[in-house]
Amino acid sequence: MTGTSTALLTDHYELTMLAAALAAGTAERRCVFETFARRLPNGRRYGIVGGTARVVDAISRFTFGDDELRELADREVVDAATLGWLADYRFAGDVDGYPEGELYFPGSPLCTVRGTFAEAVLLETLVLSVLNHDSAIMSAAARMVSAANGRPIIEMGGRRTHEAAAVSSARAAYLAGFATTSNLEAGRTYAIPTAGTCAHAFTLLHDSERDAFAAQVEALGTGTTLLVDTYDITAGIETAIEVAGPSLGAVRIDSGDVGVLARQARVQLDDLGARNTRIVVSGDLDEYAIAALRAEPVDAYGVGTSLVTGSGSPTAGMVYKLVEVDGRPVAKRSSHKESRAGRKAALRRHKPTGTALEEVVYVLADDLPKAGEHDRQLVVPQLRGGQPVADLPTLDQSRQRVRDGLVSLPWEGLKLSHGEPAIPTVYS
Incomplete structure (x- = not known):
């Protein structure tokens, strides 16, 4: 502005x-x-x-x-x-x-x-x-960062608030300790690191999950993050490693009981030889949910709605x-x-x-x-x-x-x- x-x-x-x-x-x-x-x-x-x-x-x-x-x-x-x-x-x-x-x-x-x-x-x-x-x-974001205990958090709340508020929210979250934002305007305006890969729509666009993963890896490399819960998570993880190999950067889980699913995903990834593939979870997370996941094999979090609404306290x-x-x-x-x-x-x-x-x-x-x-x-x-x-x-x-x-x-x-x-x- x-x-x-x-x-x-x-x-x-x-x-x-x-x-x-x-x-x-x-x-x-x-x-x-x-x-x-x-x-x-x-x-x-x-x-x-x-x-x-x-x-x-x-x-x-x-x-x-x-x-x-x-x-x-x-x-x-x-x-x-x-x-x-x-x-x-x-x-x-x-x-x-x-x-x-x-x-x-x-x-x-x-x-x-x-x-x-x-x-x-x-x-x-x-x-x-x-x-x-x-x-x-910032106050809500700082509580989330403390709950994450050193694990990175991605800000992804732009679709859950006013378009101008999304930019200032991304800035505030970054100041409080979030690692990156999905908001490109925040990246341009404040030089904040941005990140993002694909949504479920990309998987649904293709004839099969395998085709979607192959297209994403071809475009973004094996270091990308594959969203594995469009259909069946277990099958999705198996397909992801078959397509990308054990050097796949990360898988993301966006629904369900993410703690239990992350635990199962870690076992499966390790069994498939993808011991360094990270697990990213998202889906209506707040500081309480993040704290509850502290003991789970989660490597990073994606937070949207609770961040841009101040996690229940939208004004100071x-x-x-x-x-x-x-x-x-x-x-x-x-x-x-x-x-x-x-x-x-x-x-x-x-x-x-x-x-x-x-x-x-x-x-x-x-x-x-x-x-x-x-x-x-x-x-x-x-x-x-x-x-x-x-x-x-x-x-x-x-x-x-x-x-x-x-x-x-x-x-x-x-x-x-x-x-x-x-x-x-x-x-x-």
Whole structure:
């Protein structure tokens, strides 16, 4: 989407608030908005920040060109004075937040936007839509990667979600530790490794399974993966090895009790001399199914639907709240929707071994908490004067941050069972 305006990826009421603030003379007040999650999705022990780089890019393209202004005028969304203000809009404020791939917990100040009310309020919907989606996908994907215990996972959820969401989901999954994606647009846009071979339709196209396998091996070589469960798996594996030989790269099982079938397939492959042929399983897998297969002879997993839907938690539940006006802390006090006043930052305390102990959230205007030798500040600059900072993390750096974060969690925090957050949030 590079070069495309993101200005209308927002809610109508952001613009009506702007128009009213401009008329009231309050639009230029200096404000701080903070993005955070009041709680983690039900049963989750941690969250992982996703979409930071996409937010930075989207903010840089949040401008109102002739097409956007004409749309607002034709729909009478705002008055002429507001349209004139929007024509010159460029976000010129500052953004700080948790880097992509960082763990987060309830109350963590994930993204702080500073600027005038007018320029900062317009970003609410855009920031939340990206962070809520990508963080939900990354958090679910990280649980799957932990459950896989080192075995690679292929992301293949493009047919189970919106076409644009499929691309950002593939990116989030890769950041969380997935090995490859089936989505070619994600590969082009983000330089993510892609993978894929054949579906059942390819087998059904041919007069026999043998003909289908022979055509695939002829085109892709013996290192390919043959889908062996179109008809009978046992017969399919036997035919696959007859056609490709014992150097066949892998077989894929996409249906049935994949644990039992993988066990039977391993015995059969070994008996046929194909001891190095890998077994890939797919078919409605999630982190629980992957964990249940840990003892089975499975070499790789393919995950689709559960990944792109956040494995039951398709949003991270983040909110974007005003916490400071002209240096004065402000807070919402509605029942069950409270926010804490003041611009905040956070540090994470660790044991000397590197195990995380607690998330300390503090107001920058107050005395800063004393950081120990093993503690780490979490909030970093992302935009200054509306421009992205020079040293934003790369994809590989964010992938490493996820790995390092998961290693730092207490072992209870990696459990898939319901429970409290892996570490407590302490307000200083």
